Amino acid sequence: MSRDALLVRRAGLQTTVQDLGRPGYGRFGVPLSGAMDTESLRLGNMLLDNPAHAAGLEMTLVGPELEALGSLDCAYTGADMNLTVNGRRLQPYRAFAVREGDVLRFGAVRTGARAYLCLRGGVDVEPVLGSRSTAVTARIGGFEGRPLLGGDIIRALEPASSTTPLVRGLPQSLLRRHGRETTLRIVEGPQVAEMHEALEHLLAADWTVNGRSNRVGVRLDGPRLPVRPQAWRTEGVPIGAVQVPADGAPILLLADRQTTGGYPKPAVIAAVDLPAAGQLQPGDRVAFRMVAIEEAVELLRERESILSSARPEGRSAGAIESTISALETSTVTELEVQRGSLAFKWTRPSTE
Amino acid sequence: MMRLRFVPAGESAVMALAPGGDLEERAAYLRGILAALEAAPPPHLVDAIPTGDTMLLLYDPLRTTAVEIETYVSGFAVPAPEEHSESRLIEIPVLYGGEMGVDLGRVAAFAGVSEAEVVELHAQTEYIVRFLGFMPGFPYLGPLPVRLTTPRHETPRTVVPAGSVAIAEDQTSIYPVASPGGWNLIGRTPCRLFDPREDPPSMLLPGDRVRFRPVDEAEYSRIHFEILAGRR
Numbered sequence: 001m002s003r004d005a006l007l008v009r010r011a012g013l014q015t016t017v018q019d020l021g022r023p024g025y026g027r028f029g030v031p032l033s034g035a036m037d038t039e040s041l042r043l044g045n046m047l048l049d050n051p052a053h054a055a056g057l058e059m060t061l062v063g064p065e066l067e068a069l070g071s072l073d074c075a076y077t078g079a080d081m082n083l084t085v086n087g088r089r090l091q092p093y094r095a096f097a098v099r100e101g102d103v104l105r106f107g108a109v110r111t112g113a114r115a116y117l118c119l120r121g122g123v124d125v126e127p128v129l130g131s132r133s134t135a136v137t138a139r140i141g142g143f144e145g146r147p148l149l150g151g152d153i154i155r156a157l158e159p160a161s162s163t164t165p166l167v168r169g170l171p172q173s174l175l176r177r178h179g180r181e182t183t184l185r186i187v188e189g190p191q192v193a194e195m196h197e198a199l200e201h202l203l204a205a206d207w208t209v210n211g212r213s214n215r216v217g218v219r220l221d222g223p224r225l226p227v228r229p230q231a232w233r234t235e236g237v238p239i240g241a242v243q244v245p246a247d248g249a250p251i252l253l254l255a256d257r258q259t260t261g262g263y264p265k266p267a268v269i270a271a272v273d274l275p276a277a278g279q280l281q282p283g284d285r286v287a288f289r290m291v292a293i294e295e296a297v298e299l300l301r302e303r304e305s306i307l308s309s310a311r312p313e314g315r316s317a318g319a320i321e322s323t324i325s326a327l328e329t330s331t332v333t334e335l336e337v338q339r340g341s342l343a344f345k346w347t348r349p350s351t352e
Numbered sequence: 353m354m355r356l357r358f359v360p361a362g363e364s365a366v367m368a369l370a371p372g373g374d375l376e377e378r379a380a381y382l383r384g385i386l387a388a389l390e391a392a393p394p395p396h397l398v399d400a401i402p403t404g405d406t407m408l409l410l411y412d413p414l415r416t417t418a419v420e421i422e423t424y425v426s427g428f429a430v431p432a433p434e435e436h437s438e439s440r441l442i443e444i445p446v447l448y449g450g451e452m453g454v455d456l457g458r459v460a461a462f463a464g465v466s467e468a469e470v471v472e473l474h475a476q477t478e479y480i481v482r483f484l485g486f487m488p489g490f491p492y493l494g495p496l497p498v499r500l501t502t503p504r505h506e507t508p509r510t511v512v513p514a515g516s517v518a519i520a521e522d523q524t525s526i527y528p529v530a531s532p533g534g535w536n537l538i539g540r541t542p543c544r545l546f547d548p549r550e551d552p553p554s555m556l557l558p559g560d561r562v563r564f565r566p567v568d569e570a571e572y573s574r575i576h577f578e579i580l581a582g583r584r
Contacts, residue, residue: 236408
């Protein structure tokens with residue numbers, strides 16, 4: 001049960017359908033995929049009372065132009081991509097309603113790399129191995145495994161419930177700021193013992209994000225790390241692995257990474273900082289800080305606790321039907337989320 | 353009796369290593385572990401990604417720990433490797449050479465034999481699926497006859513067609529979908545290696561035995577048509 005929601009008038013630089021990915025198929029060579037900044041996608045779904053794993057649009061650096069094909073509740077999160085709706089500017093981390101013919105025009109980001117547009121009910125494409133995520137290199141999921149193109153029609157699932165939301169946004173304390181300088185916390189990787197020197201250099205240096213970065217990996221410019229010219233064993237690659245190929249230039253392996261690889265990995269980005277890694281844009285400066293595994297788990301637990309107990313901040317209640325006229329005259333109507341569980345969905349049945 | 357060794361791989365994964373024995377023994381041992389894990393996974397294990405002699409165990413760090421996973425996995429009584437020789441034997445039809453295998457001559461030149469001998473050597477060998485990686489359903493098959501060892505192309509091709517049967521170093525494989533690739537292309541199969549609508553989605557699984565069967569153009573086309581028509 002779904003309906004036409006948006007027409008893609010211009011696709012943007014790389015706009016893909018993403019949810020929280022397809023865990024559990026790594027042994028078949030299937031990458032995890034899913035949102036690069038899972039937290040922003042989850043907050044978008046939270047604003048719309050969607051399940052945390054509902055699919056949305058991930059927009060990269062320069063966003064698309066979309067036309068509403070009917071009445072629709074949307075939420076916009078992640079990097080500020082200069083969204084205008086019918087010419088009126090909207091801030092991220094808001095939910096809003098549009099009507100048939102309204103035009104959502106995303107611009108370019110200044111900081112951060114990725115914005116998310118969630119739709120009430122979730123974007124509907126055929127699930128592949130339990131996920132609607134697009135794996136561009138593996139060519140599965142989303143729109144035939146590819147980024148969106150002009151002329152595509154995005155469909156939305158019917159929402160499970162018809163709760164009437166209140167007018168609210170998300171508390172500022174919940175939101176991450178995307179600057180041009182990011183510190184990522186890392187923990188020990190499989191080759192930590194063999195690569196102590198490289199790890200020390202990694203921690204000591206300042207790094208710059210290379211333009212040849214994508215959903216598979218973020219390449220870093222800086223000093224060349226020492227790496228022994230030996231045949232390293234081929235092994236499974238965890239998400240967030242800091243991989244050091246033979247040329248000594250580190251690569252952060254993210255959502256669309258290959259499941260196996262033969263380069264050493266002295267460190268892995270702490271899971272709590274993966275959303276920040278997913279927001280790195282070319283030219284950003286990156287530093288690393290080492291934490292113990294126990295600390296990384298505790299940081300993740302704290303962050304999950306904050307997210308799952310988040311209460312949207314309220315103003316007055318209001319009806320969403322009048323949103324677009326309100327849009328023209330005052331501010332955008334913001335939809336509240338019912339307080340609910342944001343439990344991370346790690347495992348899922350193989351079919352939906 | 354082999355014992356697994358574990359090294360950390362972040363806070364959400366741990367790498368299991370199988371020391372001792374030769375590569376094939378270690379690989380067989382890990383396949384036994386993988387089969388046991390699939391039959392009875394420990395709570396909150398998310399995935400297990402095997403390679404020749406390692407297995408990456410991914411878990412939910414908010415609900416379990418590396419120690420719990422390690423203890424559980426170490427507790428498996430894994431049968432001796434020879435008991436796995438009863439694994440499936442899968443035959444893969446291949447149209448060798450010509451447009452379908454543009455590097456057959458290169459492999460022959462490295463081996464110092466004729467193209468026909470390369471085909472014979474490649475097709476008379478029984479391979480084991482060591483693991484899947486690189487892309488969905490991409491099998492690493494070995495051991496390749498030593499004669500056929502051929503280095504990768506220094507500059508990878510931007511597009512290798514789906515179904516390409518290829519050789520690199522001491523391994524052979526099949527590209528499930530078109531992708532960039534640096535392996536030597538010696539033929540092509542009409543078989544569909546990866547289909548996400550199937551469970552499991554990959555035609556070949558770790559531990560399967562594989563044999564390649566040379567076919568001519570007519571048989572290739574017939575099989576290709578049958579697959580497209582959904583009759584096989």
